[in-house]
Amino acid sequence: xxxxxxxxxxxxxxxxxxxxxxxxxxxxxxxxxxxxxxxxxxxxxxxxxxxxxxxxxxxxxxxxxxxxxxxxxxxxxxxxxxxxxxxxxxxxxxxxxxxxxxxxxxxxxxxxxxxxxxxxxxxxxxxxxxxxxxxxxxxxxxxxxxxxxxxxxxxxxxxxxxxxxxxxxxxxxxxxxxxxxxxxxxxxxxxxxxxxxxxxxxxxxxxxxxxxxxxxxxxxxxxxxxxxxxxxxxxxxxxxxxxxxxxxxxxxxxxxxxxxxxxxxxxxxxxxxxxxxxxxxxxxxxxxxxxxxxxxxxxxxxxxxxxxxxxxxxxxxxxxxxxxxxxxxxxxxxxxxxxxxxxxxxxxxxxxxxxxxxxxxxxxxxxxxxxxxxxxxx
Numbered sequence: 001x002x003x004x005x006x007x008x009x010x011x012x013x014x015x016x017x018x019x020x021x022x023x024x025x026x027x028x029x030x031x032x033x034x035x036x037x038x039x040x041x042x043x044x045x046x047x048x049x050x051x052x053x054x055x056x057x058x059x060x061x062x063x064x065x066x067x068x069x070x071x072x073x074x075x076x077x078x079x080x081x082x083x084x085x086x087x088x089x090x091x092x093x094x095x096x097x098x099x100x101x102x103x104x105x106x107x108x109x110x111x112x113x114x115x116x117x118x119x120x121x122x123x124x125x126x127x128x129x130x131x132x133x134x135x136x137x138x139x140x141x142x143x144x145x146x147x148x149x150x151x152x153x154x155x156x157x158x159x160x161x162x163x164x165x166x167x168x169x170x171x172x173x174x175x176x177x178x179x180x181x182x183x184x185x186x187x188x189x190x191x192x193x194x195x196x197x198x199x200x201x202x203x204x205x206x207x208x209x210x211x212x213x214x215x216x217x218x219x220x221x222x223x224x225x226x227x228x229x230x231x232x233x234x235x236x237x238x239x240x241x242x243x244x245x246x247x248x249x250x251x252x253x254x255x256x257x258x259x260x261x262x263x264x265x266x267x268x269x270x271x272x273x274x275x276x277x278x279x280x281x282x283x284x285x286x287x288x289x290x291x292x293x294x295x296x297x298x299x300x301x302x303x304x305x306x307x308x309x310x311x312x313x314x315x316x317x318x319x320x321x322x323x324x325x326x327x328x329x330x331x332x333x334x335x336x337x338x339x340x341x342x343x344x345x346x347x348x349x350x351x352x353x354x355x356x357x358x359x360x361x362x363x364x365x366x367x368x369x370x371x372x373x374x375x376x377x378x
Contacts, residue, residue, distance in 0.1 A: 004162075006192040013056040013094045019187045022161035024154045027173060027186040029096030041073050043095050050098035053077055055084035055091075059189070061131025062087040066098055101342045103174040104128065105140050105185070107155035108201045110209070111164040112216045118226045119152040120205050123197055126341040127330060129249060134346065135308075135330060136197035136237045138204045141301060141339030146182040147174075158190060166216055167194045167209055176342050196239070196293065199272060203235035203297035234304040235297040238312060238327045242289040245326035245354040251289045254320030255282045261292065262314040269298040269307035283320050291322065301339065305331060329353045 013031040020026055029051075030043035044051045044067065053076055055063025063084030065076040077093070085091040108120040124140035125133045139148075155170035169191040175184040198209050212223060242252040259279040265271035275292035283289055294311055298304035312328045330336055330353055335345060346353065 013092070015189060016094070016187065018161060019158055022157055024158045024161070024187045025185065027096045027099070027188065029094060031094045033092075035092055037074065037077060040077060040093070040095055041070065044073055045070060047095060047097050052096045052098045053080045053093050054096060055080060055088060056094050057084065057090040057092070058088040063091075063093065064131060099173055099175050099177075101175065101177040101344070102126075103140070103176045103180070103342055104133075104171065104188075105143075105151065105174050106169045106171040106191075107152055108198070108209075109155050109159045109164070109168050109170055110212055110216075110222060111159050111166065111168070112222045113165050113219065114221050115160075115163070116222050117156050117159045117164065118222060118224070118229060119155050120201050120207060120209075120229055121231055122148065122151060123200055124341065125197060126343050127336065127346060128343050129346045129350075131343075133197065134239060135327065135336075136200055137301075137304075138200040138235050139231055140180075141341065142176075142180050144180055144182070147180050147185065150182040151185055154185075154187070158187065164192070166192075167198070167213055168192050169195050197237050199274065199293065199295045200235040200237050200297075203270065203272075203295060204231050204233055205229055206232065233297055233299050234301040235295060236304055236308045236331075237293050237295045238308060238331070239290060239323075240292045240294060240315065240317070240327070241323045242283040242291055242320045243323050244321045245323050249323070251285065252321040253283050253285055253289075256280065256291075256317065256319045258316060258318035259291075260316040261294070262311050265296065266307040266310040268303055269296050271296050271307070271311055291317065305337060326353055329355075 016026045016031045029047055049070065050066055050068045053065045053067060063080045065080045067073050067076045080093055081091040084093065104125045105122050106125060107122050109117060110120065111117040121138065122140050122143065123136050123138045125136045127135040151172060158170050159168060171188045171191065172185045173188050174180060194209060194213060202209055207229065215223060244250045244252050256277060256279055261273045262271065272295045273292055277291055294315065296304055296307040296311055298307050309328060309331045312324055312331065315324055317324065330346065333349060333353065
């Protein structure tokens with residue numbers, strides 16, 4: 001049953017056709033099997049430019065191209081197909097309407113083997129660069145009761161349509177050009193697994209999703225009913241990567257000679273650090289360069305965001321270029337702080353976000369003292 005559910009959501013075009021049948025809103029577009037360029041170009045004109053060409057397999061922004069004019073369609077299609085073939089072994093694509101100010105909001109769902117499905121509210125993952133999530137939060141800023149009701153109901157309906165069991169995420173694209181409205185969201189895809197950003201959901205619901213996974217796998221029913229799951233406070237997760245933000249977010253390598261996370265959470269907040277590395281480990285070019293996930297939770301969004309900034313400022317990494325300064329700049333960005341987020345925010349503000357301020361005289365003096373002490377000790 002689980003394998004069939006995963007296969008049903010494994011290809012974007014097939015998943016969207018299935019969601020349409022289930023009554024879940026999907027982005028207007030072409031999700032058919034035929035792949036002739038003339039047909040795809042015709043469908044793009046019918047949908048109306050700008051459009052988005054997307055690989056039907058995989059994710060992470062690979063095999064994806066925005067096209068603003070019919071004259072550019074052929075070249076963009078060729079590029080998307082090449083990338084999709086190289087990444088997923090499948091060059092088939094779908095064509096969708098491009099949403100001008102898109103928010104990426106997803107709903108955590110959970111099912112068991114007895115037909116029960118619940119949602120654990122939403123996460124906002126709109127802070128992205130090149131379709132890769134950077135900072136996630138729960139709940140979504142600006143969420144209205146009407147949209148939350150419509151979106152969570154659609155997510156549960158989607159999971160039930162495939163008899164889903166275990167943890168899953170229903171990802172939606174939301175048109176935020178005129179605030180958040182209940183009729184302006186569409187299904188994108190389903191991730192049939194526990195996601196990297198699941199800690200923010202755990203923090204605002206008090207639910208251990210890994211424990212639920214084990215209980216459901218052991219044949220138990222869901223530990224809680226829908227009316228027993230409530231939101232409390234606000235949480236952020238920042239992904240700390242070994243990468244050079246100033247050089248187009250190129251992955252970095254090196255040995256982590258020094259790695260220190262905050263010992264205690266910022267005032268009025270809870271904090272958790274999830275990491276698979278420690279001081280002395282090497283960051284190689286062969287694996288994902290994520291160093292850690294820094295997660296904070298507080299009574300409201302403003303307090304939680306302040307806690308995130310403080311925790312990032314107290315995080316120390318030496319031996320590889322990391323993105324902590326970029327994360328801190330994003331957390332301090334005026335639009336981000338105001339909750340005015342969409343997937344293009346980082347791209348629009350990138351020059352300011354990746355600017356490296358010159359070191360202060362105090363920092364230079366402290367570095368010189370540290371170097372002197374180290375050489376003396378040696």
